[in-house]
Amino acid sequence: MSSSEKDVRLSVGDAELTVNPANGCRISSLRIGGTELLRQGERYGCFPMVPWCGRTENGQFRNGGVLHRMPLTAPPHAIHGTGRDTAWKTARETGTEASFYYDLADPWPYPGRVTQTFELADDSLTLAFGIETYGDSFPAQAGWHPWFRRNLGGEDVRIDFDPAWQEERGEDHLPTGRRIPPLAGPWDDAFGMPDGVHVTLTWPEQLELTVKSRTEWVVVYDEQAEAVCVEPQSGPPNGLNTAPQYVTPIEPLEIATTWSWRSL
Template structure:
């Protein structure tokens, strides 16, 4: 059964049976999300090379996607328990090396929505988490979406499309790439709607290759960061993140 949050200007639908993902987000009458919705990535975000994760000298095999790598965590397609209005949790364990509790909350804002995702396994072992929204390239009116953002660095990808561990100057799109920046990217659908995206996470994956969708995904660490010390956080691995999608008053 789908849960619905509604404050008059913003309507959000959540499907607890499919990773407690947002299946719909309507702002000012415009549906922003494609069929894939927006799902949580936990306890890792993005890809892990060959699905192999080594922790304390022990290598763990994670489920593989069609490309031969592990992708987007273990919580996105399973059922989550509803614990309150807009609040959900999911227990996750093997084949991940630890067992823990993922928590996800949705809170409507006057012109948008705030999503908070956390992971608690009682350890300080590596983890990465994030949100993966699939935005429509075109809304019910107006033109194709335009993305505005100002990254200070981009994660270099090798011939296998996975990170090399190096940071480089950003290159022109189209992208399936991870960027580092502290600002707020903006998506503008001309003559329709403009939204600002903000997050506590400093890494963003931009995937704008598909014809009908654009993804702008906040992550606490880049894909495959576990195998690249240069991409790992300085200090503890972040275990929570928030993500806001908010309408911008001026629409071009």
């Protein structure tokens, strides 16, 4: 087994993080004081959404006049990018920090490199993405899809946030383009937070965890009994078509998020 296939474990104080580069460079475990925060399973944990986030309509997007088609991984759409289904390589690890990368390849039509870094402290975890091109400019997105356990053994988690708007969701699960006042959950919805993402998860009498990012987009998904998802991302679902952000030879796409926690 090469080093790129081995799990990478970081620990500081009572915080322990395990990253599985061979399985899409996902966080397979985040333990605070011995308590697992993430839903377990090879499709869960916290996986990267890259080079797009959420659903891309009919698996299609344009770059200028060129139409590209991605595999329909959530028919009739393509969902969550290709990074989660790719084996990443370990670039460095220090015990408290680690970085990984993979080179974009089929079915993604443009050459480039994606990097993901993890920095663990005793009360926080900072994640960061960079996407660079080896040639032509192309639209892209990046974000994270954590599956936080709804229940850690006490009361169910409470989600608190104050978005400026909610993207109206059509029957095809894509944003319609209308911005509406935020609705009560349950959610599988995108929200705008123009001052930066700030969402607090509270497991009463156990733990408070805050997800922050300078990006203005977050998707909240809490329709499953086992877990809730708070997904900071660089653009809205279907954003390759509706709000494209370009990776250029002089400007990579960069996004970061910090999760901070405290015991209650």
